[in-house]
Every structure is written in C-alpha cells, then in structure tokens.
Amino acid sequence: MFKKNMAPRRTQQVRAGPSTEQSYVYKVVLLGSTAVGKSSIAFRYVKNDFRESMPTVGCSFFTQLVCLETATIKLEIWDTAGQEKYHSVCRLYYRGANAALLVYDIARKATFARAKLWLRELEKEFLHDEIVIVLVSNKTDLAAQREVTFEEAEEFAKSRSLIYMETSAKSNHHVTEVFMAVAHKLLKQEQQKESALQHQPWKKSRVDLREPSNQTKKCCMN
Amino acid sequence: MAADVHKKKGWEVPNGSLVPTDGQPMERSESPTPGLVQGTEPGAGQEGGMFVHTRSYEDLTSPEDGDVASRSPEEGRGDQADQTSMAHISKDFSELSTQLTGMALDLEEEMRLSQENEMDLSPQTARRDSARSEKEDEDVTMEAWRMHQKHVFVLSEAGKPVYSRYGSEEALSSTMGVMMALVSFLEAEKNAIRSIHADGYKVVFVRRSPLVLVAMARTRQSEQEIAHELLYIYYQILSLVTWTQLNHIFQQKQNYDLRRLLAGSERITDNLLDLMARDPSFLMGAARSLPMAAGLRDTVSTCLQQAKAKSLVFSILLSRNQLVSLVRRKDQFLHPIDLHLLFNLISSSSSFREGEAWTPICLPKFNSSGFFHAHISYLEQDLCLLLVSTDREDFFTISDCKHRFQERLRKRGVSHALLEALRTPFYSVSQVGIPDLRHFIYKSKSSGLFTSPEIEAPYVSEEEKQRLLELYQYLHSRAHNSSRPLKNIYFTGPSENLLAWVTSAFELYMCYSPLGTKAAAVSAVNKLMKWIRREEDRLFILTPQTY
Numbered sequence: 001m002f003k004k005n006m007a008p009r010r011t012q013q014v015r016a017g018p019s020t021e022q023s024y025v026y027k028v029v030l031l032g033s034t035a036v037g038k039s040s041i042a043f044r045y046v047k048n049d050f051r052e053s054m055p056t057v058g059c060s061f062f063t064q065l066v067c068l069e070t071a072t073i074k075l076e077i078w079d080t081a082g083q084e085k086y087h088s089v090c091r092l093y094y095r096g097a098n099a100a101l102l103v104y105d106i107a108r109k110a111t112f113a114r115a116k117l118w119l120r121e122l123e124k125e126f127l128h129d130e131i132v133i134v135l136v137s138n139k140t141d142l143a144a145q146r147e148v149t150f151e152e153a154e155e156f157a158k159s160r161s162l163i164y165m166e167t168s169a170k171s172n173h174h175v176t177e178v179f180m181a182v183a184h185k186l187l188k189q190e191q192q193k194e195s196a197l198q199h200q201p202w203k204k205s206r207v208d209l210r211e212p213s214n215q216t217k218k219c220c221m222n
Numbered sequence: 223m224a225a226d227v228h229k230k231k232g233w234e235v236p237n238g239s240l241v242p243t244d245g246q247p248m249e250r251s252e253s254p255t256p257g258l259v260q261g262t263e264p265g266a267g268q269e270g271g272m273f274v275h276t277r278s279y280e281d282l283t284s285p286e287d288g289d290v291a292s293r294s295p296e297e298g299r300g301d302q303a304d305q306t307s308m309a310h311i312s313k314d315f316s317e318l319s320t321q322l323t324g325m326a327l328d329l330e331e332e333m334r335l336s337q338e339n340e341m342d343l344s345p346q347t348a349r350r351d352s353a354r355s356e357k358e359d360e361d362v363t364m365e366a367w368r369m370h371q372k373h374v375f376v377l378s379e380a381g382k383p384v385y386s387r388y389g390s391e392e393a394l395s396s397t398m399g400v401m402m403a404l405v406s407f408l409e410a411e412k413n414a415i416r417s418i419h420a421d422g423y424k425v426v427f428v429r430r431s432p433l434v435l436v437a438m439a440r441t442r443q444s445e446q447e448i449a450h451e452l453l454y455i456y457y458q459i460l461s462l463v464t465w466t467q468l469n470h471i472f473q474q475k476q477n478y479d480l481r482r483l484l485a486g487s488e489r490i491t492d493n494l495l496d497l498m499a500r501d502p503s504f505l506m507g508a509a510r511s512l513p514m515a516a517g518l519r520d521t522v523s524t525c526l527q528q529a530k531a532k533s534l535v536f537s538i539l540l541s542r543n544q545l546v547s548l549v550r551r552k553d554q555f556l557h558p559i560d561l562h563l564l565f566n567l568i569s570s571s572s573s574f575r576e577g578e579a580w581t582p583i584c585l586p587k588f589n590s591s592g593f594f595h596a597h598i599s600y601l602e603q604d605l606c607l608l609l610v611s612t613d614r615e616d617f618f619t620i621s622d623c624k625h626r627f628q629e630r631l632r633k634r635g636v637s638h639a640l641l642e643a644l645r646t647p648f649y650s651v652s653q654v655g656i657p658d659l660r661h662f663i664y665k666s667k668s669s670g671l672f673t674s675p676e677i678e679a680p681y682v683s684e685e686e687k688q689r690l691l692e693l694y695q696y697l698h699s700r701a702h703n704s705s706r707p708l709k710n711i712y713f714t715g716p717s718e719n720l721l722a723w724v725t726s727a728f729e730l731y732m733c734y735s736p737l738g739t740k741a742a743a744v745s746a747v748n749k750l751m752k753w754i755r756r757e758e759d760r761l762f763i764l765t766p767q768t769y
Contacts, residue, residue: 034486043576054571055486058581058596061617079577081484085462089582092614 021070026186027078028179029094030102031118033111034082037138039129039171041103045179048171056081059093066183070191073183087154099132099182106137106166107145112153119160132185133162136178140168264755265666265673265762272548272766273509273558273670296523362389362397372448373438374455374495377402379431380477384484385455385491391481401436405429417445428452432472433459433480442692444699447505451498454559457586458494461563462487465590490680493570494563502691503565505698506665506684506729507558508672512544514643516759521636523547529627529765531620534611534769535594537627541604541644543569545671552768557587558670564596568606574598578624580617585610599624604644620637648676654753656746658738660718663694664754665729666762672729673754673761680717697722701729712740719743 030038038055039060059080066073078093080086094100102118104111115135122133135157137148145152150166157164161183167174260266360367367389375394376385381402383391391398405427407425408415418425426448428435435452443451460468463483471478496506526537527549535554539546543565550556567583568574584594597609597620609620609628631637651659653675661681665672681690691716701708701724711722719734721743732750758764 039573047576054489054573056573056579057567057571058579058583060573060577060579061621062577081486081581085483085485085487086582089614 009205023074024071024187024190025074025076026098026183027096028099028101029075029078029080029097030092030101031080031090031115031122032082032101032136033105033108033114033180036082036103036105036108036111037102037169038082038101039079041101041138041167041175041178042077044169044172044175046077048172050132054081058086061159064179064181068183068187071187073187075179075183091125092149094125095125095186097131099186101136101178101182102162103136103138104148105139105142106148107139107142109147112137112148116156119162128161129189132189133180134178134182135162135164137164137166139170140173141171153205154197191195226409232370232390261668261728263666263668264726264751264758265664265671265728265764266668267762267764267766272550272763273556273561304661349362360389361609362393371440372495374452375401375436375438376455376459377434377436378472378476378478378480379434382477382479384433384459385488386491387495398424400429402434405434416449419445424448424453428456430456432476433470433592443695444703446702446704447695447699451495451504453496454494454504454562455491456557458491458566459484460590461560461567461584462490464584464593466592467587490567494566496567497543497569500688500691501661502672502674502694503543504562505691506663506672507696508665508670508676509545509561509565510543510559511671511763512541512647513649513673513760514546515639515705516544516764518636518639518643519547519763520765521634522631522640523763523765523767525547525627525634525636527769528630529623530769531611531616531623532608533611533616534606534620534623535612536610537623538564538608540565540568540606540608542646544647546605546640547763547767549767549769554588557585558728560585560587561589563746564608568608574606575600578621580620582608582614595620597621597624601628602627602644603643605640651675651678656749658734658742659746659750660733660735661690662730662750663723664731664733664750667727667729669764671762690733693718693720693733697731712743721747 030042032038034055039056040050042048042060042062043053046064056079059078062077062079064075064077066075078097080090080093095177100122102115102122104115119133119135122131135153137153139149154164156162163185165174165178165181167178169175250707299333330365359646370388372387374385374387375383375398377398377440379402381399382394383395385391385397386394407579414429417427422440423437424435424437424443424445426439426445428449430453433456435456437452438449439448459480463471468480471480471483503510513593524540526539529537530549535551536556537547537549538561539548545561546558563585564583573579575747576676577599579596579598581596581598584590584593593614595616597611597617598606600606601624607624609623611620611743613619624718631640650659654662661675663672663674677690681687693713697711697713697720700711701722707723707724709724711720713720713722714736716736718736719738719740721730721732721734723730730747732743732747734746754761
C-alpha cells in the first residue's frame with residue numbers, strides 16, 4: 001500500500017514484493033480559469049469519458065495507476081476549482097505537487113493570461129527543478145474560434161521550459177498523452193537523481209557519519 | 223385552493239383526547255429545554271436529537287445575533303432562548319479549533335466595529351471586471367421574464383447587483399437601484415420596508431447588512447415564508463464566503479462587486495430556490511430520514527461512528543436529500559438550516575459523483591466566521607457520504623475514514639441490505655390503512671426529523687405535486703402566523719380536505735380525499751399517530767450516535 005501524508009516532495013519508493021520494479025506516488029495538480037476543461041481532462045483520463053460538467057466545488061481528487069516498463073506510478077490528481085473564491089485555498093491543493101497542468105481554453109485569450117499568472121504563482125512556490133509544469137491548451141475541437149495560436153503558446157512554453165501540449169477532452173485528443181508525458185518526465189528525473197547518487201558518490205548531499213570528515217582534521221589543526 | 227379564505231373553518235380539538243402522549247400545549251417562547259411533552263412524541267430520539275434544538279419555525283428564522291436583528295426588524299421576532307444556546311455553541315467551537323480560519327474573530331466585537339466604521343468608509347471606485355459564468359441570460363424586457371412565479375434578487379447596500387434568479391444582473395442594475403432606493407428612503411425615516419402587496423404580487427424585503435434580499439412572488443406563500451426563503455439565500459451566500467469575509471470585504475470597499483466572488487455558484491443558489499419550491503424539508507425546518515429497519519440503521523451508524531478522526535465534527539450519510547445516518551461530535555449539534563445547505567450543495571452539482579471532493583464550506587448557523595472542510599464522495603449511485611472536518615490539511619485522514627467506513631460495512635455484511643433500503647426510499651400511504659388519507663407530513667420537533675409517504679395519485683403531474691405542497695405551505699403559514707398562530711386547522715378545498723395540528727411536540731399535516739367528513743378526518747388522526755408510533759424505529763433515527 002502507498003503511504004499517505006501531506007508532506008511536500010513526498011516521492012516515496014515502495015518495493016513491490018520481491019521484484020525490483022519500483023513504485024512511486026506523484027501529486028499532479030490541475031490549475032486554470034473557470035470552464036477551461038480541467039475536470040473534463042481529469043474525467044477523460046480517469047474514466048475515458050466526456051460529459052458537460054458543472055463547475056467544480058473546491059477540488060476533486062482522483063488516483064490513477066500508470067504502469068511503465070520500469071516502474072509503477074500512482075498519480076494523485078487534484079482537480080481544482082477555477083472560480084475566484086477558491087483561489088485562496090488553491091495553494092492548499094498545489095502545495096507539495098510534483099507536477100502541475102496549467103490549462104487554458106484556446107478559444108478564450110483571457111484564460112491564457114490566467115495560466116501565465118498561475119505560472120508566476122507556482123514559480124514563487126517552487127524551485128525550477130522541483131515541479132514539472134505542463135502548459136495544456138484545451139478544446140482543440142473549437143479550432144474555428146481559436147484565439148491563442150499554437151506558435152504563441154509554444155514559444156511561451158519554450159521560454160519558460162514548460163512542456164507544451166494541445167488537447168481536447170471532448171474528442172479525446174492527447175489527454176492520456178499529457179499524463180504519460182508527466183509520468184515519464186517525473187520518472188526520468190527520479191532515475192537521474194538515483195543514478196547521480198550511484199555514480200557520483202562524492203556528490204551526494206547527505207552527510208555520512210561513518211566517513212571521516214575533513215572538518216575534524218581542520219579542527220585539530222586549529 | 224381558490225377562494226380558500228371563505229372555505230376555511232376554525233376547528234378546535236380538545237387536546238389530549240386524540241393522542242394519549244400529547245399533553246397540554248405550551249407557548250412557543252418558553253425555554254428551549256424539552257418539556258414533558260416534547261421528547262416523548264413518536265419519532266423523538268432516545269438520547270436527544272442530532273440537531274440544534276429548534277422548537278418552531280420561528281426559531282429557524284431568528285437571527286444569530288442581536289445587532290442584525292435591530293438592523294432588520296422584520297426578522298427579529300424569533301425565540302431569544304435559542305439564540306443564546308446557538309451563540310454558546312459557536313463560541314465553544316471557535317475555542318475548540320483556532321486553525322479553522324485566520325479570520326476567526328469575536329463575532330460581537332466584529333459586529334460592533336462594523337457598525338461604527340461603516341460611516342467612515344471612503345468609497346473606492348475601482349470597477350473590477352467580473353468573471354461571468356455562462357449563465358443563461360434572459361431578456362429582462364420580455365413578457366416571459368415578467369411571468370415567472372417568483373423572482374429573487376440580491377443586491378449590496380450600494381445598490382450593486384449580486385444575484386438574480388432570472389436574467390442577467392447587469393440588465394437589472396437599474397431595477398435593483400430602485401429597490402435600494404425604496405429601502406433607503408424608509409430607513410432615512412428610521413423605518414424599514416418589509417413588503418409591498420399589490421396586484422397579486424408580494425414584494426418582500428430582507429435586510430442583512432451588507433446585503434439586501436428582495437423577492438417578488440405571485441405564489442400563495444405568506445410574506446413570512448417568502449422572507450424565510452430569502453434568509454436561506456442569505457445563508458447560502460454565507461456558506462460560500464463566511465459572514466466575516468463578507469463583512470470584511472464590504473468594510474474595505476462598499477461598492478465591491480460580490481458577483482466576482484460568487485461566480486460559478488449561481489447554480490447552487492438556483493438549485494436552492496428550486497428545491498425549496500418542491501421539497502417540504504425547508505418548510506418543515508427538518509430533515510427527512512430514509513425509512514429503513516432500525517437494526518440496519520444502527521449497524522450503519524456504528525460503522526460510521528467507528529470511522530472517526532480527530533478533526534471530524536459530523537459524518538453524514540444521505541441519499542437524495544434523505545438522511546440515512548448522522549454521527550456528530552459530542553456536544554456539537556448541527557442546525558437544520560446548515561444541513562439543508564449541505565444537502566443543497568450536494569444536489570446542485572454532479573461534479574461530486576466522480577472522485578473525492580474536498581471543499582471549504584461555512585455552516586453559517588454553526589459558526590459564521592470560519593470554514594469547515596467537507597469531504598464529499600458517492601459510495602453508490604444514490605448514497606453520498608459527507609464528512610465535515612475542521613482541519614483543511616486532513617484530506618488523507620478523512621479520505622481514510624471513508625475507506626474504513628466502507629470496509630466496516632463490508633465486514634458486517636450490511637452493504638447489500640443498505641443498497642436494498644436505498645431502492646425503496648418511500649413508503650405508500652396505503653400502509654397506514656386509512657382509506658381516505660392521501661398524504662401526510664409528520665414532524666417530530668425534538669428530533670428535527672419528519673416523515674412523509676410517497677406522493678401518489680391524484681398528485682401525479684408536477685403541477686399537482688406543486689399544488690399539494692402549496693396547500694401545505696398555506697396551512698403551515700396559517701399555523702405559524704406570527705401575529706395569530708393556529709393550533710388546529712381543518713381546511714375544505716374543492717379537490718381535497720386538509721387537516722393541520724401543531725403542538726409543542728409535533729406538527730402534523732394530513733391530506734384527505736374531498737369526500738371524507740371532518741369527524742372521520744379527526745378520528746383518522748389517532749389511527750395515524752398510532753401507526754407512526756408503531757413504525758417509528760423505521761421512519762425515524764431513534765438512536766443517533768456520537769463519536
């Protein structure tokens with residue numbers, strides 16, 4: 001079973017039985033304006049279905065298991081409400097997140113601006129390598145009413161080194177891919193971290209008490 | 223219902239002759255502790271109720287503090303005794319959990335300050351763009367708009383629109399300006415406008431600083447009942463933003479556009495208005511419990527009680543606005559209004575059907591200054607679990623309570639029986655065995671619960687169901703008329719006869735076929751009461767549990 005707590009950066013490794021396959025739990029949060037399709041994206045991903053949904057109240061919580069070749073990942077998806085009155089509590093929901101999907105509606109320019117504001121807020125809360133951020137432009141089925149061009153969004157995403165993807169929860173376009181991209185990216189980061197620890201033991205940040213440290217020697221010399 | 227005033231007859235029943243358990247009726251305004259009579263009526267819980275003790279309809283509308291009452295004299299006639307117990311509970315609670323909100327302030331202090339400071343505020347004029355949701359906009363100049371049965375408007379004291387049931391608020395800003403002008407005009411004379419009656423319309427005003435609520439109705443409801451509904455709207459708004467925040471905002475900025483903060487929740491208010499028009503719970507000021515075998519309910523309640531956590535205050539299991547079980551923290555009571563607001567929240571959104579929701583919610587009658595966090599999830603198609611916690615960080619703990627509850631249900635092997643009970647949420651009036659009886663509502667005052675059979679023929683169409691509820695509303699308003707309350711009413715209409723009997727312990731409303739006689743109706747009361755007594759452990763929640 002996965003242990004649950006609310007501590008930030010709670011990436012736990014749980015050995016699944018005798019096999020060496022590893023399990024990870026990651027928190028993914030969906031942020032964005034009202035009616036951009038956050039809940040629809042979550043619903044499409046978890047239930048593979050689409051329905052006109054009502055505005056979310058507070059936030060909804062889903063979990064989804066992703067089985068990759070080398071590891072099993074449990075995504076804890078926090079689908080937040082876009083309404084302003086919940087803005088103050090949103091912090092509660094994105095705190096300690098491993099990934100954030102900034103969702104906007106391609107047919108409404110204002111929602112793109114709002115996504116940028118969310119990014120600024122996340123940048124205040126997290127260090128750059130602490131969180132995987134995906135800019136998700138939803139509702140590609142409304143291409144005729146498009147107000148935000150692909151190029152504009154892509155360029156913005158590139159400048160802030162975000163992952164950029166266009167989706168449509170309604171016509172099931174690239175929704176699963178977004179979450180898979182998140183899962184792969186998180187896993188890659190995890191593996192990089194591990195291999196960094198394995199291959200470069202001198203670079204590990206932890207203090208090992210068993211190792212004689214230079215400081216003691218210095219002390220003696222003083 | 224037409225020309226009912228002439229057909230209505232006074233009817234006195236010698237008390238005690240009908241039902242042996244009922245003693246002498248007491249005055250409403252006496253102490254809120256249950257007397258000899260109350261608490262022994264059919265449906266009364268064995269260990270006290272689950273709710274804040276409300277003895278009468280007027281209690282529900284009584285304001286939570288004196289200051290508000292003085293500002294809006296039309297509502298200031300409630301039982302004072304209950305207010306003090308309410309204030310006491312709120313106080314206890316704010317001491318209990320300070321982490322509830324950063325804004326938890328002494329309510330009275332805040333109130334006094336708000337009054338003193340109100341005049342000193344310099345109006346700021348920065349107009350903010352409101353995030354409008356895609357609310358269906360109706361043309362307010364059209365005849366169809368005028369034809370609605372009941373309009374409800376909410377505006378700020380600066381005359382700014384906050385909510386309109388039909389049509390967009392922008393289009394109505396001048397209309398709302400007129401409403402505010404009417405309110406202010408009378409206030410300048412140290413007076414208050416309560417209602418306008420003209421041309422079959424009732425325009426009812428409720429003042430709850432910093433908001434003004436106005437209803438324009440063509441329904442047969444009394445002014446008092448319309449005001450009661452407006453108060454529900456007020457509490458609904460409080461449940462989203464808290465009283466403290468609402469006052470704080472308007473102290474900072476008198477002409478604040480509240481729609482900005484309420485954007486996306488109009489449908490919750492819409493739903494509340496629709497629900498009040500068809501669900502007698504609001505009229506009764508009580509909750510309807512889902513009928514089920516007492517043993518089953520007790521097991522379910524025990525499972526719910528065992529799945530507790532430190533921050534849990536209320537665990538509520540419900541099915542389509544009917545209460546299955548409610549477990550509360552010892553010495554914490556839920557107010558029926560708060561429960562209705564929770565029911566409304568859940569029924570107004572399909573978004574709770576998927577996943578687990580975690581949302582801040584203020585229970586204004588419990589504590590209007592802070593937010594609880596509610597964990598809402600559906601266990602089955604029509605079975606919703608609502609866990610109210612004081613700690614917003616406790617999502618995973620509370621989520622775990624849900625799993626533990628489900629686990630216990632499975633272990634005890636009652637899941638199946640519970641589902642079976644959900645499949646039959648109503649009983650037929652024919653079970654009572656009174657041939658002329660078509661429908662009834664019986665409310666046990668001490669438990670805050672009521673029971674009522676399924677509405678059957680001839681009330682099949684929506685209009686007919688609506689008409690039946692309107693008849694009950696009419697009887698209710700006569701029985702609870704603030705200037706001339708009635709204890710017994712026998713009403714002869716063209717399509718049915720109705721009987722109402724209100725005592726200190728219970729309220730009973732019965733609907734008979736029009737062919738029956740008054741004598742038969744009166745003798746049927748006894749039979750019905752005996753039946754309810756016999757079935758009370760199934761119809762009511764007699765053993766409410768605490769953590």
